[in-house]
Amino acid sequence: MSAKQLVVSAGVSIGLALAAPYALAQKKYDAGASDTEIKIGNTMPYSGPASAYGTIGKAAAAYIKKINEEGGVNGRKINFISVDDGYSPPKTVEMARKLVEQDQVLLLWGPLGTPSNTAIQKYMNAKKVPQLHVYTGATKWNDPKNFPWTMGWQPSYQAEARIYAAHLLKTKPDAKVAILYQNDDYGKDYLKGFKDGLGAKAATMIIKEVSYETSDPTVDSQIVQLQGSGADVFFNITTPKFAAQAIRKAYDIGWKPVQYLNSVSASIGSVLKPAGVEKAVGIFSVEYLKDPQDPAFANDKGMNEWREFMKKYYPEGNITDVFNVSGYASIQTLIQVLKQCGDNLTRENVMKQAANLKNFEVNVLLDGIKINTSPTDFAPIEQEQMAKFDGKEWVRFGETFGK
């Protein structure tokens, strides 16, 4: 971007700010939308410690390519501008401003990380630019009253943890629980949800909680501590690498508790197989996405479509990685929102449509899970189902939780 372009874009941004939503025949546009194009911004950790998540952005970009080849959304091509923030909140702020002020995107889709999104939430709401389908499971994104321009996508960590708590209270009310959690916002969110779910019994049931840092080489020491506590239930709040280590270590040292594993790490391909499937038998988790390594979906229509998509548009991507399913599913939610917007591509209408999804289904979400939003409900996916790993696949059971 040359200095001249900068000056021009600055001029444009001032002009737009003054002229706000202007009408053109029946079509209405805000910055970033026109007869031919819709500009979408995105931040992702392509570099740095969280770069494992970067593939979500790449899968989404690949899906946009597919949509564009098929003619775009309502005749408009999508220009997907995805930039690296290295999982550093100050960089996210800078990049969000670049996307909004310089690139003039219509909306920001899927920024990843709780701290990163917290850093830009005030800015996005002050600017009245949609911060849509953010990639974090914190509960605070469902707050339409205070932050009407911010919306999440995945089920909240707290809601998931409450499902485990409910299951535990029903099946093993006298349990002695040991918890391993990542010492950050994500780990603490699960912890809080779990304690809320157990209610008054939390204090007596949870006999040991230990944390780990992502810089720890292993969690072996933590597992030994948990085993030493004499607990008979293990709630495993860890990201994939540490989840695999924890499952394996617990088995190897002969600790056989009832295990609950957070859905973040419920992937067969990147967690249970590395840990050793025989060591993971009997683990409980909840699911909302179809797992690419689960034999139950070997011939599933939605997953076959996804595999085709990966082959054609993202061949360098890993087809065992559940993040690629996630990115594929979440970007489709955005496409649905844009479809519903029709020719009224104002930021206000984008939020209105995003809050007006009715029984929208993506065929890589578990069958029966529907995406619903309303002006008072900014949580797109709330349905989840419990599952138990039988050594080969996740066996789903019981009711579907959530609305």
Place this chain on the structure above:
Amino acid sequence: MTTEIALSAAPAARPARSRLAGLAVLFIVVCALPFLVSSYTTFQLTLVIVYSIVLLGLNILTGYNGQISLGHGAFYAIGAYVAAILMDKYGVPYWATIPVSGALCLVVGFLFGLPALRLEGLYLALATFALGVSMPQLIKYKGIDTWTGGVQGITILKPDPPFGLPLNQDQWLFYFCLAVAAVMFWLGWNLLRGRVGRALIAIRDQPIAAEAMGVNNAMYKSLAFGVSAMFTGVAGALGAIAVQFVAPDSFSIFLSISFLVGVVIGGIASISGAIWGALFIQFVPNIADQISKAAPWAIYGVFLIGFMYVMPVGVAGAIRIFWARMKRKAGSSPQRSG
């Protein structure tokens, strides 16, 4: 290699008047910038100013005094958190947090410098590296999370321009940071060009001789740590105000490493190097990301190595060599002393 460092530390002998005139022109151009570029670019430039204060501080320690630090992100974090906590919990106005952050970091840096005195080279690198790695964990510690906001961090408000000045928030912040930076550079300049600066360099190059000449090595080395931390803390406070958010993830070890990279790329033992280094660490990662989404870090790494090939003594060093060559005019190119 020591000769080269020593060379680069020698004051350039350019006429003072033309230099002042140059500075004045530069100053006017910089002041005009917020009106020439967009708010977003103004914000980026504000960060450049903030980083340049850090790099000047780190240069006092590493460049002039020869003590390596792989953990200056920790002082930056302290400065940022002090500002954020004062603003958020105690309603202190933003400008008043700057001196507090600086003073606290001066004390912390000085205290850290005391044991670090006994450590040199690699051992000091480890000690400072440890500081940088530990800081995010300390911030999260449950004993103090009612203050620091724990893993969630603290969101703060952006200041409005005072006295009804016809500026937007970004422009005002730019001028505010610029003013603080001017003060800090003036301080740094006076410190380094005088007795203290000479003592620091003497300790770096010939510690035992310096001691014999009556320089109190221990005092100066700890002081260098303190002053360096103070600069970094002031910058941390400005950075927090500009970004409006602090969280443990903002101050990972990569921040500390970026600072060291900035000092070396800009030019060790050079005041103007701080600005070049700041420009590098602010803009080059963005360029790397533009070139490749697949492996942005690989591109960044290539930039790092490439810069070191072309300018082994940093940008400021390269400019100095260039000027020296121009001045000689005679066709004979200067021999590089190794």
Place this chain on the structure above:
Amino acid sequence: METFLHQVIAGLATGGIYASVALALVMIYQATHHVNFAQGEIAMFSTYIAWSLIQAGMPYWVAFFLTIVIAFVLGVLVERIIVRPVEQAPVLSVVVVFIGLLVIFNSLAGWIYTYTIKTFPSPFPEKPPFGTHLVSSHEIGAVGVTLVVLALLYSFFRFTPLGLAMRAAAQNPESSRLVGIRVGWMLALGWGLASAIGAIAGMMVAPIVFLDPNMMSGILLYAFAAALVGGIDNPGGAVLGGFIVGVLENVLGAYVIGNDLKLSVALVLIIGVLVIRPSGLFGRVHVTRV
């Protein structure tokens, strides 16, 4: 009490990991008087090469030794092509080149192999030894391998003319040149050997922590601490340092201060040791001449 014993043994097992990487750091320091911050990433990258070879159907031990050779060549090439041009630059410029190498290898591994964790096979039996749950066969085997490497390294520097020449080249390049040592090749050889040792470390570490591009980022800090606390010029001290760090960290985390600050406190203790003994517990004391 049993838990305490278990913590200590688990600490020794992770300590073995730190020790193996620390040995690579000692090697490069002995040969070049630099600490290569990219050492861990080169080890990680070599491990990926081994993984690819095994995936291609190569038997474990063939892949193991072939990887060591490849890593050696990689190290020599990196030194000759990338580090050589900045040999005369200030030491901090060299550090920046190392940081550049670190991010390049990390990023390339992520690009080529993606970030999903991979299992890396162990050459040791699956069944735990002596019918105990306290430690796995691989962990014992890995410690054994580390000790073998240590013995080789020690003899190499102590008894072979090449090892002596290498140490001389690092300590006093000018004089070494005068007595006919080819200093440039000694440096390259040092890089090659360090990266070969790193490759062994990587292949021993990966079955424990799983293979991913960030596998070494956490370990390198501990290995660095281990090498320094033991004495960067003493391979035996570095290995002992690894065990000390591993046990210290576990015991502190489990019984004294909790897991969230164990790294910080362990580092404070190490620095405390260094303040009292600036050359490490087993390092030689250097005398500065004016």
